[in-house]
Amino acid sequence: VTASRRTLTRAEADAFGRELDALRAEVVADLGQRDADHMRGVMRDVHRLEAAGRLLLHAGVDPLSFTIGTGCLALAKILENMEVGHNVMHGQYDWTKDPQLASHDYEWDHACPGSDWRHTHNYEHHTYTNIVGKDRDVGYGFLRVCEEQGWHPRHLAQPLVALSLAFNFQWGVATHHLHVDEFLAGRMSLAELRTRARPFVAKVRWQLLKDYAVFPALALWNAPRVAAGNWLANTARNLWTFAVIFCGHFPEGVAVFREEDTRDESRGEWYLRQLGGSANIEGGSRFHLMTGHLSHQIEHHLFPDLPASRYPEIAPRVRAICERYGQVYSTGSFGRQLRSVAGRLLRLSLPTRGASATTAAATHVRAAA
């Protein structure tokens, strides 16, 4: 399963980094109207899909309009979260200076407050990608996704836990910032947890009110139908985002890293870690759009603040650079990556020992340093 990565010297890693920097500069210089138009076009589609979905849910009485309405709403939520919210909040469109595309102001249709997300995701996850103990996205605190996380009998329930996380993914993401595990371990006081949770509680209240009180109430006798449609749309979005995000970091062969190996990492070595810790999903342009271009997880982790719709264009060149430096460019079909993630979660739910695929991969940065 594991293709071998060539260990690079620091000089080689720096040269690798310079090539990626040059590629980045080329895209930055080319950013323009079409990027702004793309994002506004997606935003327009989100508004239209959501309006259509809600109209069908509110006004219809038959199962067909329910199904189509829920589908439109789910599509709208997926696009809004992944292509618009995630990417805008990364600062991918800050260069337009359009206040509606400003990263620090954007608030998405999701239980996680934008401010919490920008911290845990943009900063923690993207800076410390796949460093065990520093990137809290590695297993989200309760899944065992690599050997470095010691085995515990509770991991036997991991397949079920993963499945329920998939169904409730927005809540997993939203509570991620709270560090509930720290609180349970007695390392955080209740008062501190309460302070941390303030934006979360406020956001969740309004989100629940919107989907399960205000919109259903507007539908009068159709309220249960609308609430059910909203729940289904939210859940479909949860399943989809879970699948895409787990395929981005946890297929077999994607590396994790030890903190001590990454201490004085150079920019080139940071790039190498981003590459080693990410995996792509192959698909068509519509599929890429539906994933917010996180199907190009590798390009996203190398260039998190470049407009994501540019990733498919630069992917062949990124891949060529990686191959030239003997680096694995991990990619596969959605089905293959999903099976791989499932296999990894199942395998690691049992006690494992010895140097495995993930540990072996973890050493490549250190050896290079």
Added chain:
Amino acid sequence: MSALERQTAGWKTAAAAVARHLLLDRHAEFWRGQLDGTFSTTEIRARVVRVIAETADIKTFVLAPNRRWTGHRAGQYTTVDVEIDGVRVRRCYSVSSAPGDALAITVKRVPGGRVSSWLHDHVRVGDVLVLGGAAGDFVLPSPAPAKLLLLSGGSGATPVMSILRDLAARDAVHDVVYVHHARTRADVPFGADLRALAARHPGLRLVLELDDAADSRGGFDEARLRQRVPDLAERATFLCGPPGLMARVEAMYAAAGLADRLTSERFVAAAPVPRVADGDGQIVTVRLGRSGTRFTASSATSLLEQIERAGGRPAHGCRMGICHSCVCRKQSGAVRNLITGAVSDAPDEDIQLCISVPQSDVELSL
């Protein structure tokens, strides 16, 4: 404001807050914007209703702003945001209309000027521009001075025109001399309007100084001004024009001890911020507007690091330019992005502190 109006305003604010929390405000903004391109709850948007070519390189854009435009005082300017190749760019332009009339801005095409050229070449009737509010101190005191001298050159005629139109509308043109400097008669904006104003208001005297006139020595001529306006010492004077003209008039007034009679309007937006040389160790001053801190800084180190060293604790994250946690509003000055090499020297731009080095004195909203 009546009790009923206050109550309505209160309800509107409350409804807007609920809509914002339910994320419905974006939908309202979008759908109302689809129906009316100038609708916005956050920005002043104005539809272009008429474009008037004043001269070969000066155009007036008559605008119908949305209700967020709260009016201007004669002589003030507004900012105009246009999107050029996906990027919003902002410039200041003087309002040329009188308060109460249809809003108009007048724009001279600056050679090599991106925004003025774009406005001239691309903006058509029906397009929508984003405006800032009206601002500026180039306004007549109240009550208006009994004797007035208006002095302008080139596109400096714009705010002066607003003042003249305002005086005319209030029937307050008692004793006004307007001296305008231009290269040729064809370069004089508002020509027909000025002649009509002078015909209707005997208190207005127009003096045109043309560089191509037989007796002209070109540009501003102090002796000539004294000869044409012998009582200029008694007149409150308002001056707006190109830097050369302004410097000479200001020097003349200062030498004559009349500096307090003179009010000037400078089109500062066009002047680039003087930047230190690239390379290391140039010393600049950083001012943090909100906390009032001021410290000297080096042009070789990131602003984040230097603010921290000076005792500040700005929000930040990755310290390598990827997470955008340290984005902060730069109010003035020039900074260079260490990753892209791009320089931000316009006022009021957002910058990433961790990868920005100062290139001039800088003021930040921290």
